[in-house]
Amino acid sequence: MKENFSAIPVFVAVVERGNFSLAAETLGMTKSAVSKRISVLEDNLGVRLFNRTTRSIALTEAGERFSDYARNAVVIANEGFAALNNLQGIPKGTLKINAPMTFTRLHIVPYIKEFLDSYPDVKIVLSMDDRVVSLVDGGYDVGIRIGELEDSSLVAKKLTDCKSVLCASPAYLDQHGTPSKPDDLSHHNCINYSLFQAGAEWTFYKDNKKLKVEPKGNFIVNNSDAISEVLLNGLGICQMPTFIVAEHLKSKKLITFMDEYALPKHAIYAVYPERKHLPEKVRVFIEFISHKLGHGVGYWDDPD
Template identity: 85%
Template sequence: MKDNFSAIPVFVAVVEKGSFSSAAEKLGMTKSGVSKRISVLEDSLGVRLFNRTTRSITLTEAGERFSDYARNSVVIANEGFAALHNLQNTPKGTLKINAPMTFTRLHIVPYIKEFLDSYPDVKVILSMDDRIVNIVEGGYDVGIRIGELEDSSLIAKKLADCKSVLCASPQYISKHGIPSKPEDLSNHNCIYYSLFQAGTEWTFYKDSKKLKIEPKGNFIVNNSDAILEALLNGLGICQMPTFIVAEHLKSNRLISIMDEYTLPKHAIYAVYPERKHLPEKVRVFIEFMHNKLGGGSGYWDK
């Protein structure tokens, strides 16, 4: 059956050119090679497709009937190849994106209209989820990931740095004071993000030393927007990425504390399954977001 399909373009070329030699020239084959492929096809189908003489070939009745189907199949296949080529080389089609909720709401959704205006043949399906999902199994074209990346076959493109600060509201600080070292946090209400990839501990660096503490508090949640709301209401202290709290730090609604300690450095990445044959819709989206987010320090830190 496989040989039958591969022989169809050869059969169509012979029909269109009227001879084995002309078909061979068109296909870049030898005349004997073309003749052999037609003979194998005839043997497989159990019918003679051409009447052969020393000077010419003509289609048999079976060949005439088969030729219409064969030509249509070649036309349809060529249209399919052209469609794939167009899809691969032009930003178009459905782009499925998986990304974390708060970051996406703040720094991707505001640019979606501009992206779609720039690429009107692209349709975006955006799935916002703070859990890490499998890009391949979920059928996603691209994912946005923050923090340390797990070893995998995914290709990663850095979009921006992800800086974090320890912060609290002025109301909380005026009531409970300011911790000066990590050990002091045991006397404070530490709000904890339950999906924190680094584990259950907070890590601090100072003078080439690494210090770890396990935060204790009365509010653990799996959503950064909820943490921000609790921080602004004076509930406690939390490590927060600046892409969430930068504007609140600038307006003094939140205050960074223990600034002499450095928090782990992370980054924001676009991840996708393969670099080879990367669809144009994926390439332009990653490039678009890289330009918008800054590539290095995020625009929110500037």
């Protein structure tokens, strides 16, 4: 009976990840250990839970029926552990975080040591990725998201505003001129961030009117650090969040223009799977990083 209970999280991981290899990665086990636990569980229950081929697995009818109960058992158990941790008031355990590359490098990684020094019983596993990935599929406790959030079952807590500006280097503007209105952008080399969630168009607001422009240029990339670098080198112009370019704006290495045209307002959020009891390790991380970022207005936008 004890073996059956201990195999339930393994069974649920295989169901959610779709194969033994990914389940083993999530659980920190070997593939053979996962396969053995499932086989023992099937033997003890006297039913086959998965149909296996060399390339795939699929739940049997018995497995489908059992999976609902098993998932509920894991959820309830995790909520119980989280509730006990909250009562103890000691954040501990592995905290898996998924966050965008450049923002994390600039504004989260510098504070990791301070956080871990404050909470020595917490271990952080940080995945930096500009693509929006599933927190549930990846087994993440918390994610950092920038911009408009998709409708989902995730809980979102706003950390701070995300202001953007249209900018270029002085050398580029001296050579090609400074655009004064959105239509002028058609004559300029506009650098494009390929993972921009708002789509291919750039949107501007003025006098209660929305103006859209589809930027054209010779460089498209999926990384903001690369855009920042080519901007500084005078390749073209781009919409950039100030959390990346604030220092370059202060040093005049980059210059804003068309400031009378407002850009869409965005925010930076911490998101996490909906739970009745938020794990203490997640709660203290969100509070910590929110405080560091500026509680509503990013510290990088501070004029001082």
